[in-house]
Amino acid sequence: MADRKPIESWLTDMDGVLIHEGTPIPGAEEFLRRLRESGKPFLVLTNNSIYTPRDLSARLAGMGLDVPEESIWTSALATAQFLKGQRPGGTAYVIGEAGLTTALYQAGYVLTDNNPDYVVLGETRTYSFEALTKAIRLINQGARFICTNPDETGPSTEGVLPATGSVAALITKATGVEPYFVGKPNPLMMREALNTAGAHSESAVMIGDRMDTDIVAGMEAGMETILVLTGLTAAADVERFPYRPTRVVNSVADLVELI
Ligand SMILES: O=C(CO)COP(=O)(O)O
Numbered sequence: 001m002a003d004r005k006p007i008e009s010w011l012t013d014m015d016g017v018l019i020h021e022g023t024p025i026p027g028a029e030e031f032l033r034r035l036r037e038s039g040k041p042f043l044v045l046t047n048n049s050i051y052t053p054r055d056l057s058a059r060l061a062g063m064g065l066d067v068p069e070e071s072i073w074t075s076a077l078a079t080a081q082f083l084k085g086q087r088p089g090g091t092a093y094v095i096g097e098a099g100l101t102t103a104l105y106q107a108g109y110v111l112t113d114n115n116p117d118y119v120v121l122g123e124t125r126t127y128s129f130e131a132l133t134k135a136i137r138l139i140n141q142g143a144r145f146i147c148t149n150p151d152e153t154g155p156s157t158e159g160v161l162p163a164t165g166s167v168a169a170l171i172t173k174a175t176g177v178e179p180y181f182v183g184k185p186n187p188l189m190m191r192e193a194l195n196t197a198g199a200h201s202e203s204a205v206m207i208g209d210r211m212d213t214d215i216v217a218g219m220e221a222g223m224e225t226i227l228v229l230t231g232l233t234a235a236a237d238v239e240r241f242p243y244r245p246t247r248v249v250n251s252v253a254d255l256v257e258l259i
Pocket residue numbers: 013014015016045046047048049123151153154155162163164
């Protein structure tokens with residue numbers, strides 16, 4: 001890309017780039033090791049709001065991937081930071097896992113189903129009819145609808161998994177209310193990530209497997225972008241979009257020599 005600065009900071013998506021659910025993607029271990037050895041700032045930037053950074057770091061370590069918790073930024077953390085800024089000491093009814101409930105507690109929020117300020121929808125593998133019904137009723141009674149991420153599906157080795165964006169669509173259908181999405185491609189998540197990594201967009205790169213979250217978010221934040229073909233976007237899909245990544249590679253294994 002013409003007159004761009006050398007890449008000094010690396011922001012990388014997780015699902016579909018480093019792992020497929022519980023399975024590491026070939027080349028991810030070497031990519032992360034080379035990043036650590038380079039001493040360059042890097043951050044794993046995931047829309048997956050299920051886990052706390054500590055739990056996620058432990059899960060990744062169990063797959064042989066060494067990512068310290070301070071190098072992980074999730075859509076749950078971004079959502080908690082957003083709500084803390086919007087309404088300090090607020091209240092929320094939450095559908096999600098420990099990654100989201102812990103982040104909201106740490107942001108000073110009270111989690112309740114009694115007249116909450118917000119309904120906050122995150123990623124889980126155990127959506128319940130009762131919880132969705134409660135969320136729909138609370139939104140109808142005036143609670144503001146927030147969602148950690150717009151991903152309709154997530155990747156796995158067996159195929160796609162329904163994700164938060166699809167569940168949000170169910171609630172929207174039942175209430176007529178659209179959520180505010182905090183995760184990628186919201187510039188909020190990118191700004192917070194760049195600040196967390198101490199990175200500057202003109203010398204940073206965003207690696208991802210989705211054109212409509214990772215790549216557009218990086219592009220609109222002024223970063224170089226690299227699409228990998230190990231996740232949800234196939235090579236033939238790229239041309240359908242009105243924008244392009246800086247480069248397309250098969251996997252993170254192809255990026256090791258760029259670090
Ligand atoms: O969890 C996701 C959708 O289910 C997406 O996670 P990533 O942002 O790490 O790809």
